[in-house]
Amino acid sequence: MRRRRKSRRRIPAKYMLWSLSVLCIIAMFASFLFDVPFTPLNTAAGYAFIPMQKGINQIGSWAGGVKDNLAKLADVMAENEQLQAQVDELTTELSIYKMEQYDIEDMRKLLDLDEQYKYEKIGASIIGKDAGNWFDTFIIDKGSKDGIEVDMNVIAGSGLVGIVTNVGPNFANVRSIIDDRNSVSAMVLTTSDKCFVNGDLEMMSEKQVIGFTDLSDEKNKAAIGDQVVTSYTSSKYVPGLLIGQINELNTDANNLTKSGTITPAVDFEHIKHVLVILDKKQSVQSAQN
Amino acid sequence: MRRKLTVFLIIFVCFLLQTTLFQALAFASIAPNLLIVVVSSFGFMRGRKEGMYIGFFTGLVFDAFYGTIFGFYALVYMYAGYCNGMFRKFFFPDDIKLPMLLISVSDIVYNVAVYILKFMFRGQFHFGYYLLHVIIPELVYTVLIMIVLYPVLLKINQKLEAVEKRSGIKFV
Numbered sequence: 001m002r003r004r005r006k007s008r009r010r011i012p013a014k015y016m017l018w019s020l021s022v023l024c025i026i027a028m029f030a031s032f033l034f035d036v037p038f039t040p041l042n043t044a045a046g047y048a049f050i051p052m053q054k055g056i057n058q059i060g061s062w063a064g065g066v067k068d069n070l071a072k073l074a075d076v077m078a079e080n081e082q083l084q085a086q087v088d089e090l091t092t093e094l095s096i097y098k099m100e101q102y103d104i105e106d107m108r109k110l111l112d113l114d115e116q117y118k119y120e121k122i123g124a125s126i127i128g129k130d131a132g133n134w135f136d137t138f139i140i141d142k143g144s145k146d147g148i149e150v151d152m153n154v155i156a157g158s159g160l161v162g163i164v165t166n167v168g169p170n171f172a173n174v175r176s177i178i179d180d181r182n183s184v185s186a187m188v189l190t191t192s193d194k195c196f197v198n199g200d201l202e203m204m205s206e207k208q209v210i211g212f213t214d215l216s217d218e219k220n221k222a223a224i225g226d227q228v229v230t231s232y233t234s235s236k237y238v239p240g241l242l243i244g245q246i247n248e249l250n251t252d253a254n255n256l257t258k259s260g261t262i263t264p265a266v267d268f269e270h271i272k273h274v275l276v277i278l279d280k281k282q283s284v285q286s287a288q289n
Numbered sequence: 290m291r292r293k294l295t296v297f298l299i300i301f302v303c304f305l306l307q308t309t310l311f312q313a314l315a316f317a318s319i320a321p322n323l324l325i326v327v328v329s330s331f332g333f334m335r336g337r338k339e340g341m342y343i344g345f346f347t348g349l350v351f352d353a354f355y356g357t358i359f360g361f362y363a364l365v366y367m368y369a370g371y372c373n374g375m376f377r378k379f380f381f382p383d384d385i386k387l388p389m390l391l392i393s394v395s396d397i398v399y400n401v402a403v404y405i406l407k408f409m410f411r412g413q414f415h416f417g418y419y420l421l422h423v424i425i426p427e428l429v430y431t432v433l434i435m436i437v438l439y440p441v442l443l444k445i446n447q448k449l450e451a452v453e454k455r456s457g458i459k460f461v
Contacts (some may be wrong), residue, residue, distance in 0.1 A: 001310075013337045013338040013341060013374075014337075015365070016338065016341065017337075017341055017368075017371055020345055020363075020367055021367070021368075022342070023360070023363070024345075024360035024361075024363050024364035024367070025360065026360075027359045027363075028358050028360040028361055028364070029362030031356075031359035031360070032358050034295050035449065041349070041352075041353045042353050044352035044353075045350060045354060048301070048348075049304065051299070051356070052301075052305050053305055053308065053309055056305050056306065056309045056310060057309040057310075057313075058378075059309075059310060060309040060310035060311075060312065060313035060314070061313050063310065064313030064314055065313075065315060065406075067314070095306055111333065125381060127309070128308035128309050128312070128354075129308060129309075129312040130308075130326065130355055131304070131307045131319075131320075131322075131355065132322070132355075132403065133318070133319050133320060133423050133426075134400075134403055134404075134408070134423065134425050135405065137353075137355060139308070139354060144366070155427075164355070165357060166356075168353075171354075172427055173354060180408065180411075180413065181299075181357075181407075181411070193439055197384060201408075201413075201419070201423075202413075202415060202418050202419075202422075205317075205318065243434060269318070289368070
């Protein structure tokens with residue numbers, strides 16, 4: 001009796017498959033066209049997975065660290081001696097720079113430039129990477145509770161790492177600039193010429209570089225080794241963040257623009273901690289207006 | 290209930306391992322795909338319906354963290370589970386050849402689906418490159434991991450089935 005009732009209520013697998021497929025497709029369209037946030041699910045997933053992820057990631061980075069460390073120990077010993085000598089040298093140099101620093105600060109005050117590059121930042125640790133091999137995204141351990149929002153810029157050291165694409169209460173997903181889907185409006189620092197920097201899986205895994213296109217360098221002044229930073233016209237990235245250095249420079253077939261590759265300033269294989277810039281481009285602009 | 294909880298735990302653990310430990314132990318920045326092993330194993334061990342639900346749930350977890358287009362991974366994993374479920378008739382626990390073949394095919398199909406929907410539509414047409422540098426390395430690594438992971442999943446499933454059988458006899 002019990003068994004029969006159960007079997008009557010059961011919906012055939014085929015119909016379930018169709019209805020779930022339709023559900024998925026509706027969800028895809030909803031998030032693609034209307035940008036519907038799926039916050040409850042993010043929240044639930046965040047609380048279930050993030051605490052464990054933090055723990056296991058430490059084991060993971062420890063294991064990965066051991067793997068790397070053993071190979072590098074000998075190199076490091078030799079390097080250490082070299083570096084010690086360099087430290088002494090640099091200490092003397094530093095004192096000279098410090099003196100100059102005071103001069104620069106005075107001048108900056110005069111020019112009122114100081115405020116422009118001072119963004120409010122928050123530190124975060126990377127606790128998980130993208131589970132597939134196609135994309136370069138990662139999860140950090142700070143979320144909306146710490147004031148992180150979608151479209152905030154993420155840096156490490158002095159270089160641009162990426163942009164926040166998805167936020168839960170206690171985690172955020174960051175898409176890095178080397179991700180194949182990513183594109184940044186940038187400019188060459190020396191000439192202020194604009195270009196677009198596009199992440200590329202193929203270039204990145206082949207030569208550890210990312211591509212740039214549409215550089216309009218009329219005076220032919222851009223050169224290999226020039227620094228590329230985020231431009232003032234970017235809609236999502238705050239200006240002046242270092243992306244990397246030009247590695248290769250070619251004139252396009254149209255003879256008007258140039259394209260080439262950039263070596264990123266950040267070592268994406270080994271980043272563990274990042275800084276999230278809490279000032280978004282929009283709020284930076286409205287503050288300036 | 291016991292089964293649902295166990296399956297949830299397995300997905301939970303595999304997701305965590307895949308995003309943390311195996312990313313750190315990646316060879317040439319290629320990590321194995323544990324979740325496809327879990328989804329397709331339960332597919333051919335338990336049939337279409339359960340494979341479908343497990344795939345859907347796994348994809349949902351994936352979407353919650355990494356999905357830019359929500360529902361995409363749920364859809365892909367769901368079909369992976371469902372299609373593997375169609376091979377339940379041919380599945381024998383002692384034979385590892387069929388699981389190996391099914392998991393390999395699932396992994397390839399999964400990656401080709403990701404390529405088509407997320408790379409080709411954006412104008413990245415170097416399929417040969419992606420095949421050689423992403424799909425095949427991942428396949429090899431996944432199959433290696435599968436040799437270890439699959440017997441564990443099989444044991445867990447057999448334990449669960451034994452328990453279900455016993456409690457079934459008790460109640461009827």
